[in-house]
Amino acid sequence: MPSLIAQTARIPRLSRFAWLMGLYAENHARLSRLFAPAGLAPGGYRSVVGDGxxxxxxxxxxxxxxxxxxxxxxxxxxxxxxPDPSAYLRLYHDARQLEATHCYVGRRWQDVIGMYPPPARVVGHRLRMNTFLGKWLEYLAERGHGVATLRPVDGGTASGDGTKDLAASA
Structure with a gap:
């Protein structure tokens, strides 16, 4: 019996932070397959697949x-x-990571986790955001969105000024 306990104790556990880094890597692969954003010029792009x-x-x-x-x-x-839902993303080319820095789904991060949250709450919030992102990217792929459906939009970003949007949501 003691040898059985010793064997199970050697199984490594995955921390929440390691899980988060794995999500970042998976989301990088998903987004890169969908839209190849590293090669896109700054500006707005629209993908239309006929689902409204x-x-x-x-x-x-x-x-x-x-x-x-x-x-x-x-x-x-x-x-x-x-724009809602909306996810702000940072794609790290060298590390092959995609991080959802914040999502706007009716509320700002300060409203969700407070102004000075403990680290565990921050990691939990990032896990939820990046899990949402992964599921959203899978859904988009299933619906047919991708490089072939992506077209430049005249006038830049959805509201016309990406800098204003980024500053307003920070």
């Missing part, structure tokens, strides 16, 4: 090692006028 939910992909900034993006439907929250 046009997808908006805004490339806010392109840097050597990162790309800043916003992914949303062409829908607006009736109360705020903001």
């Amino acid at each position: 939910l046009d997808l908006q992909l805004d490339v806010l900034e392109q840097h050597r090692y990162t790309t800043e993006l916003r992914l949303t439907y062409a829908l607006r929250d009736p109360l705020t006028g903001e």
Whole structure:
């Protein structure tokens, strides 16, 4: 019996942080397969597949090692006028990671976890956001969104000014 206990004690456990890093890697692969955003010029892009939910992909900034993006439907929250749902993403090219830095689904992160949350709450919030992102990217792929359906939008981002949107949501 003691040898049985010793064997089970050697099984490594995955921490929440390690799980989060795994989500970042999976989401990087999903987004890269869908839209190849590292090669897109800054500006707005729309993907239309005929289901009535046009997808908006805004490339806010392109840097050597990162790309800043916003992914949303062409829908607006009736109360705020903001695109909703909306996910702000940071794509790390060298590390092959995609992080949802914040999501706007009716509320800001400060309203969800408070101004000075403990680290465990921050990791939990990031796990939820990036799990949502992974499921959303899978759904988009199933609906037929991808590089072939992506077209540049005249006038830039969904609201016309990505810098304003990013500053307002931070």
